[in-house]
Amino acid sequence: MLIYRIKTFVKSLFWHIARGLPKSGKTNILLRYNVCISCESYNPEDKICNECGCNISDKNIFLNKLAWADQECPLGKWNKL
Numbered sequence: 001m002l003i004y005r006i007k008t009f010v011k012s013l014f015w016h017i018a019r020g021l022p023k024s025g026k027t028n029i030l031l032r033y034n035v036c037i038s039c040e041s042y043n044p045e046d047k048i049c050n051e052c053g054c055n056i057s058d059k060n061i062f063l064n065k066l067a068w069a070d071q072e073c074p075l076g077k078w079n080k081l
């Protein structure tokens with residue numbers, strides 16, 4: 001699982017940098033966070049998504065995919081936001 005998490009993060013990071021590092025606002029981060037923590041793929045023990053392997057946090061920090069405006073949920077659950 002760790003290798004998969006690293007691979008998906010590096011891929012997401014590459015595209016995030018290529019797109020100019022667009023950031024999400026706090027409201028969008030919280031909307032995404034609430035979708036993620038209610039999802040069946042959320043692992044509350046490790047606070048990660050079992051689908052993409054990303055950390056799930058409501059903080060606006062660089063290593064938080066929820067804070068990157070150009071990213072998408074692999075299950076399409078953020079599309080409705």
